[in-house]
Amino acid sequence: MDKHTYILPTSVYCIFIIMSLIAMNNAAVVDIKTKGAKGDGVTDDGPAITNAWKDACAGAPPSSLLIPPGTYLALLIDFLGPCKGPIEIIAKGATIKAPPELAKFTRDSWIKIMNVDKLTMTGGTFDGQGQATWKSTKCQDSQSTCNIPVNLRLNKITGSVFRDMTSVNSKNFHIAVLACDNNRFENLVIDAPGNSVNTDGMHIAKLNGLNITNANIKTGDDCISFGDGSKNVHIQQVTCGPGHGFGVGSLGKYPSEEPVQGIFFKNCTMTGTTNGVRIKSWPASLPGAARDIHFEDIIMNNVQNPILIDQEYCPNNQCKKTSPSKVKLSNVSFKRIRGTSATKVAVKLVCSAGVPCDNIEVADINLTFSGGPATSECSNVKPKITGATVPVVCKA
Numbered sequence: 001m002d003k004h005t006y007i008l009p010t011s012v013y014c015i016f017i018i019m020s021l022i023a024m025n026n027a028a029v030v031d032i033k034t035k036g037a038k039g040d041g042v043t044d045d046g047p048a049i050t051n052a053w054k055d056a057c058a059g060a061p062p063s064s065l066l067i068p069p070g071t072y073l074a075l076l077i078d079f080l081g082p083c084k085g086p087i088e089i090i091a092k093g094a095t096i097k098a099p100p101e102l103a104k105f106t107r108d109s110w111i112k113i114m115n116v117d118k119l120t121m122t123g124g125t126f127d128g129q130g131q132a133t134w135k136s137t138k139c140q141d142s143q144s145t146c147n148i149p150v151n152l153r154l155n156k157i158t159g160s161v162f163r164d165m166t167s168v169n170s171k172n173f174h175i176a177v178l179a180c181d182n183n184r185f186e187n188l189v190i191d192a193p194g195n196s197v198n199t200d201g202m203h204i205a206k207l208n209g210l211n212i213t214n215a216n217i218k219t220g221d222d223c224i225s226f227g228d229g230s231k232n233v234h235i236q237q238v239t240c241g242p243g244h245g246f247g248v249g250s251l252g253k254y255p256s257e258e259p260v261q262g263i264f265f266k267n268c269t270m271t272g273t274t275n276g277v278r279i280k281s282w283p284a285s286l287p288g289a290a291r292d293i294h295f296e297d298i299i300m301n302n303v304q305n306p307i308l309i310d311q312e313y314c315p316n317n318q319c320k321k322t323s324p325s326k327v328k329l330s331n332v333s334f335k336r337i338r339g340t341s342a343t344k345v346a347v348k349l350v351c352s353a354g355v356p357c358d359n360i361e362v363a364d365i366n367l368t369f370s371g372g373p374a375t376s377e378c379s380n381v382k383p384k385i386t387g388a389t390v391p392v393v394c395k396a
């Protein structure tokens, strides 16, 4: 190759870089302060944050919304798409607080993120200030229609990443993810007291493709709960407790529930939770299915029900146990699960008499109980057992 033809592509490359830099300068970077956010912790900065998002979203991609370090009060925040292209929300060092008064809320989400593709959200502490709400009895009977807001509600979000975020003291669930495909959550902290009410760490349903890696979840309800239609979900390096542990279901309550399928839990630690890994369905239920659910390398520290399949789930006798669950469980494995059980029955596999569990695998379990030998309880299931298991599981 002679000198001339060698130089030409190099200069073309340089021009390309310069053009990219020009394009980047045109990219929308919108600081919420330019939209009037005060950050005094008193003013409602919700409108300023929402307006800044609208500009960033409508601006030339890659655009970003900047929430500078500080403390902001915000009643409602909307991050609604579709946007012009990939977009970022940078909230490192920022704390956003919801007003504590439940009466101020007229909808079931505090921060609503909807219809966005390729969003990257980094940092931020989202404080729902839910303490008074948990104590209130106003919304606790099932008849009342109350809007108890979820801290972060994601709906129709695709190809996005949420990282280094913290959710504290949500009034309802911390993070709800619905109808969202191929997203990732990394490095999350979720924190609410063990006696907070209905504060699931993450609730997911009706989605395909979600990875949650490295999260520390302390809360009053399920650590991560899975509603119907959850598919292809990978949970890794998640620690739970206090709270109710991992929960698939309850399934079988509503008509036309979609199957739960392809859920993989790996390298997780449960400490002081009421359940470790749990799959539950209602008796006398509508048909449904949960399959291909795998729990591996899980450490239990003083967990009340470390391993639990409960197809007769019926809290407060709110259902009839007259006929068995119609939710079919198959291809479920529990492997390399060890630690301590806070109760004698460390493994409970109670499957449906109507549709017994199929292809359940239990391998290398070591769960001990301080008050004597741990035991297992099984019905309508014939698991394949491999390796050593303490306790002995489902011995006929």
Ligand SMILES: *[C@@H]1O[C@H](CO)[C@@H](O)[C@H](O)[C@H]1NC(C)=O
Pocket: 182, 183, 184, 209, 210, 211, 234
């Ligand atoms: C989630 O992790 C699995 C296994 O590592 C991988 O195959 C999949 O592509 C990941 N999905 C997303 C949305 O990152």
Ligand SMILES: *[C@@H]1O[C@H](CO)[C@@H](O)[C@H](O)[C@H]1NC(C)=O
Pocket: 236, 237, 266, 267, 297
């Ligand atoms: C699980 O943890 C072990 C030991 O801490 C580590 O070697 C392994 O890479 C982890 N696996 C995953 C998938 O994170």
Ligand SMILES: *[C@@H]1O[C@H](CO)[C@@H](O)[C@H](O)[C@H]1NC(C)=O
Pocket: 291, 292, 330, 331, 359
């Ligand atoms: C269940 O697992 C078997 C092999 O272990 C596999 O052939 C089958 O396709 C799986 N079924 C479902 C519904 O995941």
Ligand SMILES: *[C@@H]1O[C@H](CO)[C@@H](O)[C@H](O)[C@H]1NC(C)=O
Pocket: 366, 367, 368, 388, 390
């Ligand atoms: C189970 O764990 C206990 C306590 O850590 C230990 O003493 C015991 O040897 C383990 N048993 C097996 C079969 O691994």
